[in-house]
Amino acid sequence: MDAVQAANSGHPGAPMGMADIAEVLWNDYLQHNPGNPHWPNRDRFVLSNGHGSMLLYSLLHLTGYEAFPVDQLKNFRQLGSRTAGHPEYEAGGPIETTTGPLGQGIANAVGMALTEKMLAAQFNRPGHDIVDHRTWVFLGDGCLMEGISHEACSLAGTLQLGKLVCFYDDNNISIDGEVGGWFTDDTPKRFEAYGWQVIPNVDGHDAAAITAAIEQATTDLGRPTLICCKTIIGFGSPGKQGTAATHGAPLGEEEIVATRNALDWDSPPFEIPAEIASAWDGKERGSAKEKAWNERFDAYRSEHSELAAEFSRRMARQLPAGWSDFADKAIADINAAGENMATRKASLVALNAFAPVLPELAGGSADLTGSNLTRHDGSVTITADDAAGNYIMFGVREFAMTAICTGMRLHGGLIPYAGTFLTFSDYARNALRMAALMKVQIILVYTHDSIGLGEDGPTHQPVEHTASLRLMPNMSVWRPCDAVETAVAWRYAIERQDGPTSLILTRQGLPHQKRSATQVSGVACGGYVLQDTGGTPDVILIATGSEVALAMSAATALADGGVKVRVVSMPCTDVFDQQDAAYRESVLPAAVSARVAIEAGVTETWWRYVGSMGQVVGLDRFGASAPASDLFEHFGFSTDNVVRVAKDVLA
Numbered sequence: 001m002d003a004v005q006a007a008n009s010g011h012p013g014a015p016m017g018m019a020d021i022a023e024v025l026w027n028d029y030l031q032h033n034p035g036n037p038h039w040p041n042r043d044r045f046v047l048s049n050g051h052g053s054m055l056l057y058s059l060l061h062l063t064g065y066e067a068f069p070v071d072q073l074k075n076f077r078q079l080g081s082r083t084a085g086h087p088e089y090e091a092g093g094p095i096e097t098t099t100g101p102l103g104q105g106i107a108n109a110v111g112m113a114l115t116e117k118m119l120a121a122q123f124n125r126p127g128h129d130i131v132d133h134r135t136w137v138f139l140g141d142g143c144l145m146e147g148i149s150h151e152a153c154s155l156a157g158t159l160q161l162g163k164l165v166c167f168y169d170d171n172n173i174s175i176d177g178e179v180g181g182w183f184t185d186d187t188p189k190r191f192e193a194y195g196w197q198v199i200p201n202v203d204g205h206d207a208a209a210i211t212a213a214i215e216q217a218t219t220d221l222g223r224p225t226l227i228c229c230k231t232i233i234g235f236g237s238p239g240k241q242g243t244a245a246t247h248g249a250p251l252g253e254e255e256i257v258a259t260r261n262a263l264d265w266d267s268p269p270f271e272i273p274a275e276i277a278s279a280w281d282g283k284e285r286g287s288a289k290e291k292a293w294n295e296r297f298d299a300y301r302s303e304h305s306e307l308a309a310e311f312s313r314r315m316a317r318q319l320p321a322g323w324s325d326f327a328d329k330a331i332a333d334i335n336a337a338g339e340n341m342a343t344r345k346a347s348l349v350a351l352n353a354f355a356p357v358l359p360e361l362a363g364g365s366a367d368l369t370g371s372n373l374t375r376h377d378g379s380v381t382i383t384a385d386d387a388a389g390n391y392i393m394f395g396v397r398e399f400a401m402t403a404i405c406t407g408m409r410l411h412g413g414l415i416p417y418a419g420t421f422l423t424f425s426d427y428a429r430n431a432l433r434m435a436a437l438m439k440v441q442i443i444l445v446y447t448h449d450s451i452g453l454g455e456d457g458p459t460h461q462p463v464e465h466t467a468s469l470r471l472m473p474n475m476s477v478w479r480p481c482d483a484v485e486t487a488v489a490w491r492y493a494i495e496r497q498d499g500p501t502s503l504i505l506t507r508q509g510l511p512h513q514k515r516s517a518t519q520v521s522g523v524a525c526g527g528y529v530l531q532d533t534g535g536t537p538d539v540i541l542i543a544t545g546s547e548v549a550l551a552m553s554a555a556t557a558l559a560d561g562g563v564k565v566r567v568v569s570m571p572c573t574d575v576f577d578q579q580d581a582a583y584r585e586s587v588l589p590a591a592v593s594a595r596v597a598i599e600a601g602v603t604e605t606w607w608r609y610v611g612s613m614g615q616v617v618g619l620d621r622f623g624a625s626a627p628a629s630d631l632f633e634h635f636g637f638s639t640d641n642v643v644r645v646a647k648d649v650l651a
Contacts, residue, residue, distance in 0.1 A: 001237075001259065002269035003054050003076040003083070005250045010077060010085065013233040013246030014052030017204070018138055018169050021229055024210040025167075026059050026282075029218075031133055033286030034064035037094035040315045041293045043133045044096050044112045044411065048105025049140035049169065050086040051248070056095070057083045062272070063282035065094050070270050089410065089438045097410050098438050101430050103146030106166065107400045109137045110152045111407025111416075113164035113224070114382075114392075118362065119413045121388035123311050128300040130293075130311065134218070137166040141179050144168070144187060148431075151400030153224075157195030160384040162221035165214070169204070171233040177244045188228055197225040204229030236263045314360045314413045317497060326357055327491045335484045335520055338512045343505040343545070344373050344447040346483035350490040351376040358494065362408070363417030363443070364392035366401050371507075372419030372447045398424050402431035405442045415494065417443035421453075422504060423462040425469070435500040436474040443493040444502040449479065450600040451635065452508045452546055457625030466504050467605045470573060474499040478572045479599075481548035482512050485571045488523040492575070506546050508628055513548065513569070526575030527587055530567045533559050537566035539594040539646050542609055544570055547598040547617075547637065554642035563650065566592075573605070594649045600637055615645050 004010035031043040047056045054076060060068040067082055075081035082090070086100030096112070099105035113135040120131040143149050156164055168187065172179055188198045197220050203209045210229070217225035234246025237259045251259065260266070267273055272280075301308035313320070320326075330353040334346075341349070355361050355376045365374045380389030394401040398420050405416035425432065425446055435442050451461045469477045476499060478489035486505070493501035513530060515523075522528025527542075531552060539558070543551035548569050555565040568587055570576055576584065588595075588609065595614035597606035603618035610616060619635055632638065 003073050007077040011051040011248050015055035016235045017171050017231040017233045020205045021167050021210055024207050033290045034283045035287050039290045041133050044135040046105045046109040046137045048137050048143045050099030053087045056087050062280040102142040103148040104403050106137055106139050107148050107152035107403035108407035109135045110156045111404035112411040113161040115408045115411040115414055116163055117387040130297050130300050134163045140169040141174050148399045151397040154194050156224045161224045164224035165217045166226050168228045169231055170228050171231045173233045173244050191226045197223050200228045202229045204231035238262045320357050331487045334487045340511045342509045343480050343486045346486035347505050348373040350487040360415050362390040362414045364394050365419035366394050366398045367396045374419035374445055398427035402428035406435045406440050409440050409442055419445035421448045422446035422465050423460050436472050439474050439499045441497050442500045447505045448507045449504045451623040451631045452628045454628040455625055458622040461623035463619050464602045467602045469502050470605050476501045476574050479504040479545040480571045481545055482510055485523050511549050525579050526572035527570035530569040532566045533564045538564045540566045540592055541596050542568045542570055543598040551598050553639040557643050596646050615649050
């Protein structure tokens with residue numbers, strides 16, 4: 001209440017309404033150590049209704065997290081503070097995930113609970129449960145209105161994620177007022193239909209009732225639990241509680257005085273009486289819990305040394321010893337094989353090459369396994385009864401799949417990947433944005449990348465998607481032209497730990513491009529010279545993916561006419577842009593202004609490479625339903641048209 005008033009903005013209602021629930025959970029049940037926010041066996045707490053951020057910041061301060069002293073609370077929503085308007089994940093900090101876009105927190109939490117179940121199945125041994133923690137979630141009406149909550153919670157029930165416990169803040173209020181005019185779902189029955197344990201009608205302001213509900217939730221490990229807590233938004237505010245007026249605005253000085261009187265709270269703003277501060281301080285309790293776990297882990301290590309070392313490696317997010325040499329050889333072998341194939345097939349080849357040494361690689365597809373080719377030879381499907389595998393049947397849930405994968409990586413111990421058609425990345429757009437905002441490593445396998453999809457038509461042909469993904473900060477986007485570039489892209493995605501990577505892959509077959517060892521190394525630079533006629537080129541053709549072969553064909557035709565042509569394959573513009581100026585100049589010399597970029601999608605992102613004197617062969621309209629070869633010819637992706645455009649640029 002005081003922090004929101006000091007900031008003159010924020011959401012006091014949910015924190016005041018859920019404070020009683022938080023007190024019971026954080027003091028009596030939450031397994032955490034304020035002295036070590038990233039203790040592997042801590043419980044994960046997710047505030048899915050992230051607008052209630054001051055509740056989380058208050059809890060972190062009261063329980064003793066050094067990153068949240070009282071000065072941070074006083075600087076709520078101010079530039080440079082850790083107490084942002086919505087909780088923001090920070091590597092090494094105690095906030096488990098960034099929340100705010102409603103529904104995504106619960107989806108992240110499903111990923112965390114799934115990871116706990118998978119790691120427990122992989123590492124626990126009789127008498128040694130080294131992976132044994134829960135994921136707790138606070139969520140509100142808004143989270144449950146969002147469609148992603150259905151996607152994620154349905155899958156959580158199917159997979160019987162018994163360590164997932166959610167507290168539903170059933171206060172009947174959202175921004176527009178009482179929700180009865182737009183949200184009349186029977187939420188308990190909805191979650192019962194998902195296969196959850198539902199504990200209804202819990203008084204969210206009665207500590208004994210909350211305790212009884214948690215005890216019931218933690219005794220049923222065969223299914224996730226929803227605790228439906230009847231609460232009053234803005235609880236304690238005599239003039240505003242129970243109304244939308246407390247949702248997203250300060251209470252005001254006069255109402256704060258009245259609330260202090262109603263709650264019999266005499267302390268000035270931001271001051272906590274010593275006896276209350278001492279009772280809340282969780283450092284000693286947390287340290288004791290972690291110490292007990294460390295002793296169990298030492299006993300585990302003495303009997304299962306290799307498993308213990310593997311667990312420690314994965315939780316430290318380290319790749320296996322010798323990984324670099326292994327990856328070098330795998331890529332060299334793929335280059336030597338020189339096979340022609342669709343890059344979606346090349347993606348499977350790369351998975352089969354890398355997965356045997358990466359047991360942490362886990363993923364799946366949104367009901368497109370046979371089309372995305374995400375199931376490698378070592379894939380084992382995860383089921384409710386057996387979570388020791390590494391392949392997840394996500395079903396048609398693109399949004400939840402992406403947010404779940406983000407939660408899996410935030411938990412630690414796995415490198416998640418997710419597959420669907422590129423056009424359906426739109427369904428997952430905000431989850432992609434949140435992964436990029438948090439700089440979380442997930443790998444997106446996006447196949448059927450252009451009009452090359454063919455007869456399924458413009459509903460399934462993604463013309464704008466690659467460009468829009470390139471515009472997203474922290475999102476790395478690779479559109480490889482053959483098996484070698486695809487393997488390099490996979491390696492990059494596996495090694496990159498500071499953001500998500502999108503792999504943009506073809507349905508149709510593509511030819512292998514011959515390369516020297518130097519050129520293979522150049523792929524990792526994001527852009528490199530694939531073919532050159534020698535000397536300073538007259539014109540440079542820049543292409544990605546399926547259009548690299550077209551550029552090579554056009555280059556041959558131009559060279560036959562006496563034109564000196566350079567072909568630049570640029571599978572990843574963001575990585576190319578990160579190279580030093582000298583390298584970029586060696587690939588795209590400033591003196592050569594005659595440039596043509598070729599990509600079967602919108603032209604917008606290519607003008608910065610071709611400049612005002614260049615041209616882009618692209619597609620600034622939606623596609624059509626026809627065989628792929630007919631579509632490419634119809635829309636100008638032909639050798640003759642590229643030659644014509646290049647000659648126009650030269651002229």
